[in-house]
Amino acid sequence: MQITVNGQKTTVNEGITLYNFLKDKGLDPQKVVVEHNYRIVRSEEWQNIVLKENDNLEILKFVGGG
């Protein structure tokens, strides 16, 4: 199925949890913030969220800025 991750269409396995998707991408829960369908989700919730077709994910982090 397809979801949108940071504005890009991405194919993922049916029934994958948000936690497993992020883990597969090698992302450290302490270092990123995730918005799932425009709702900010804390890392404790990642295990309970099953991704669905056409879901929208924003995966963000802090960078240098003025």
Added chain:
Amino acid sequence: MDDKLVIAGQELSSRLFIGTGKFHSHRVIPEVINRSGAQVVTVALRRVNLDYPEENMLNYIPDGCIIMPNTSGARNAEEAVRIARIARAACGSNWIKIEVINDNKYLLPDNYETIKATEILVKEGFIVLPYMSPDLIDARRLRDAGAAAVMPLGAPIGTNKGLKARELIKIMIDEIDLPVIVDAGLGRPSHAAEAMEMGAAAVLVNTAIATADDPVAMAEAFSLAVKAGRMAYLAGMGAVKEYAEASSPLTGFLR
């Protein structure tokens, strides 16, 4: 001298705020912050590159600093509000620098959208420091919306041109009962000193430090300039005069 800057009830130890963009290496940032004495430090929020996840900037900011995320990338109030909410969830800081820009050439902030975003975020409990084009009337609107300070630009972002908006900022300092923090465009310690001598509450510097050959030494130079400028402001500077006025007595000459 008891001269603390207080923003939103919080006493700050330094009147120099530091931005963390454009450094060649993140590793220099902790030392830059320590040598500058800065307590308020800005960061930006961006999408993770899933192919090359990089390190989190927060790891380089020493404990005890106030993290002030900016809303850079926002083109309108709605986007700024969204970024601010995400940033607060991610770093736990209530401080937010609102930056709404839809002009790509001069990166001038959109005051109208900035005011709208300020109204919303103040109601949500944020400590809002808006980056703005220097304008007294808009600064009053931001004050009425509950901004904790206003941050007019000295010159366009990253130009190092100095206090080009001097006269408009001076009017804001004279008329607005809020800290006025000069943000953007200050390229040299003397520019920072000039802003502080004029009565600015603080300055925010990024490019001038980040792109110096020795960013750590430049951070300290800015720190000294900010202190010198503030001290001169408090000391009360002598009047400027059109014609010469002798410093030595004009009587008792040996002739």
